Amino acid sequence: MIERAFVTLAEGQVHLRRVVRGGPGVAGGTRPLLLFHASPSSSWGLQGLMQALADAGLRGSIVAPDTLGNGDSAAPAPEHPDIAYFADSMRRLADALGHERVDVYGGHTGARIACEFAAAFPERTGRVILDGIMEYDADFRRLVVENYAPKVEPDVYGRQLIWAFNFVRDQAHYFPYFMRDPAHRLAGAVPDAATLHRATLDVLKALDTYSKPYIAAFEYPAYSRMPLVQAPVLLLRPDAELPVLNAAIETAMRQLPRSQVARVAPGDVAKAAAIAQFLAQEIP
Numbered sequence: 176m177i178e179r180a181f182v183t184l185a186e187g188q189v190h191l192r193r194v195v196r197g198g199p200g201v202a203g204g205t206r207p208l209l210l211f212h213a214s215p216s217s218s219w220g221l222q223g224l225m226q227a228l229a230d231a232g233l234r235g236s237i238v239a240p241d242t243l244g245n246g247d248s249a250a251p252a253p254e255h256p257d258i259a260y261f262a263d264s265m266r267r268l269a270d271a272l273g274h275e276r277v278d279v280y281g282g283h284t285g286a287r288i289a290c291e292f293a294a295a296f297p298e299r300t301g302r303v304i305l306d307g308i309m310e311y312d313a314d315f316r317r318l319v320v321e322n323y324a325p326k327v328e329p330d331v332y333g334r335q336l337i338w339a340f341n342f343v344r345d346q347a348h349y350f351p352y353f354m355r356d357p358a359h360r361l362a363g364a365v366p367d368a369a370t371l372h373r374a375t376l377d378v379l380k381a382l383d384t385y386s387k388p389y390i391a392a393f394e395y396p397a398y399s400r401m402p403l404v405q406a407p408v409l410l411l412r413p414d415a416e417l418p419v420l421n422a423a424i425e426t427a428m429r430q431l432p433r434s435q436v437a438r439v440a441p442g443d444v445a446k447a448a449a450i451a452q453f454l455a456q457e458i459p
Contacts, residue, residue: 217246
């Protein structure tokens with residue numbers, strides 16, 4: 176069963192979802208697995224993966240926090256936080272939960288947080304799963320920082336409501352979503368209406384702060400930080416991923432000294448199976 180809880184950090188309360196389990200499992204005993212979500216979502220979007228991981232045989236705790244500034248968690252303390260700040264907040268969360276050493280998974284923004292967690296805190300990191308990570312060149316980084324996550328104010332006409340829905344929906348149509356032309360059209364299916372609705376609510380909950388993890392992710396120097404990761408790393412290559420992210424995997428492998436790649440079919444069950452297999456491997 177997935178339960179919800181809050182943990183208090185210096186910034187305020189961090190909301191999380193977790194599956195609390197114990198005993199020997201396929202993932203190296205009872206070492207917890209922390210899951211870091213993509214922007215602008217929350218741990219809500221990781222529930223399917225959490226359940227699939229539990230069904231795949233992981234017996235250690237599976238914990239998915241809402242990043243500071245997203246979901247039901249408090250706002251980040253700095254006005255312009257970087258990924259190092261978010262990684263440190265996850266270290267402090269692990270401290271508060273009593274977890275000395277953890278495995279980490281991250282998707283998109285969460286992948287940057289997981290990478291930095293492993294780079295900055297090698298003694299706290301068991302294994303790492305990165306699901307969609309790259310470093311943008313200077314021109315593209317400038318473009319997305321300026322346009323991807325604008326500041327949106329509520330108004331008496333409720334225009335922020337339709338903006339948030341379009342923002343979420345258009346990310347399934349284009350990358351980047353604000354470049355709506357054939358060259359940037361994505362081939363994947365648009366999420367169903369219920370998923371779009373719930374993702375829109377996540378954006379509206381964090382309307383004042385949703386942009387902060389985004390900007391930190393776009394500015395993160397992933398390739399210069401990867402060589403500092405000492406832990407074994409699994410790079411996921413989902414068939415349904417953004418082509419630009421899958422194309423960056425070879426570059427990431429050259430920077431990560433102990434990495435391997437798993438191609439995964441769409442869906443949480445296939446992704447969980449790849450993660451469980453990686454965590455069960457005997458790696459010297």
